[in-house]
Amino acid sequence: MVTNLLTDYWPILVLLLVSLGFAGIAMGGGLLLGPRRSSARKQEAYESGMRAIGPGTRQMPVRFYLVAVLFILFDIEVIFFLPWAVVFRQYYENGLGAFILLEMLVFIVILLVGYAYAWKKGALEWE
């Protein structure tokens, strides 16, 4: 397995280069073939035909941060689930099934407590 490790990932690197090449060709082609008649008005931010008022970047409403925090909570849990999902049949074929099941059930229950708390606190509401 260890010897395969590097050769397994080579194609991904090559594919990365190929797709970067495609993107480069497409964007370079656009630059090369397209007209260039730029003007100050053309370079303004689009605001339905009006002159743009104020800066284009504003503060983010706080509810988006809330979503991000929830996402981090759940996403990290999922990463912990992945290796467990792979090995759990091996465990119960070795007679340790009840152990690995209970272990993960405890984990999910802790996660559910946090989830219920977030729900009760109104973190899942979108006002």
Added chain:
Amino acid sequence: MTDPLALLGDWLLNLLAQLNLPPGLRQVILYLLGVSVIATVALVITIFNTWLERKIAARIQDRLGPNRVGPWGLLQPIADAIKMLTKEDTTPAAADKVAYNIAPILAVVSVLLIWAVIPFTSQWFGTQLNVAVLYIAAVGSFGVLAVLMAGWSSNNKYALLGAFRAVSQLISYEVPLFLSLLIPVLLARSMDISVIVEKQATLLEMYVVAAPLAALLFFISSVAEVGRTPFDLLEAESEIVAGYHIEYSGFKFGMFQAGEFMHTFTIAALTALLFLGGWQGPGVAQAPILGLFYFMGKSFAVYFVTMWMRSTLPRIRIDHMQALNWKILVPIALTLLMLTPIVDYFTKDLGVLFSAFGGALTLSWRFAALLLTNILVTLAAIEAVRRNAKRNFVERSRFPERPVARPPREEAA
């Protein structure tokens, strides 16, 4: 019957062997050829799909669709590409130039990279990773970055609003997406996509039989992940003009479009691989090349459903979108994730429930029990949603005192 792909591979190997290249370089050339073919296939399918989607959407809406360029309008995508190439490439003066230019590249690259681990047939794939599912989750998440970079760097209010919406939607729906991705991993005991496909050898061994609810969750959340109708809040034309890619023109805009189309087909392919058995089908063991047709057939079937949804369903509201995710999809996915291993554990020693057509239709007790669990969870979820809706039901007042416009003749009388 020999596999034409294997023959082609052997021929290439022989050709390279005759060229007296060092073995390392030979390997690199092989990889380069292999992934170039995969990237080309993905891109050609994407180009074809833009035509197919317009044609099918037109048929659903009782129109003809593109029919001017080439036979049945087949050359329309090429005309579109030429048009986009010859458009002026504008950059807003106030934009963050680096992020602005990287974002469209990232949008395409993040999707194209997923194709490295997608097996077209039992022998034809970019690479066989033992952590393919994790790789897909990781690479797929880059798309969020592209959206946020595009929205933020454009220095435009609409773009920023679109990016906020997009990021909150994409990261929310990643949770049920990953949770439902775990079910096939759990059933196949492997994160390797090729192994997951190999385990779904016959019709009733497909994971859509054992976990139809997980397949549905995966499909819904991946459609949301792509940001297509009904989840196209991130580029809602009627509200925020075009969303995060409003300032892009020419081929940079085209890259976002290409990324979206490619991503849609990618999720169709992933659904086909994880739940519908990918390249598995009758006669695949004798002729592996048949697998390509099965895989493409299944992928296009799923892709058709996304097109169908796109031209039928209206856009959902942002609070509904968040509620659907956090209050319906996530709890269902967690329940499923809890119940699947338990059922799997208690049915592990039970044998085959029935077998027909010489093993072609074999349903094990394990899958039957899992199917039953899925149905029960679905019914429970529907009941919970119904109760909740009843509790929160607000009787609409009918405004009995509402002033009614009367015809002038009546007032005069």
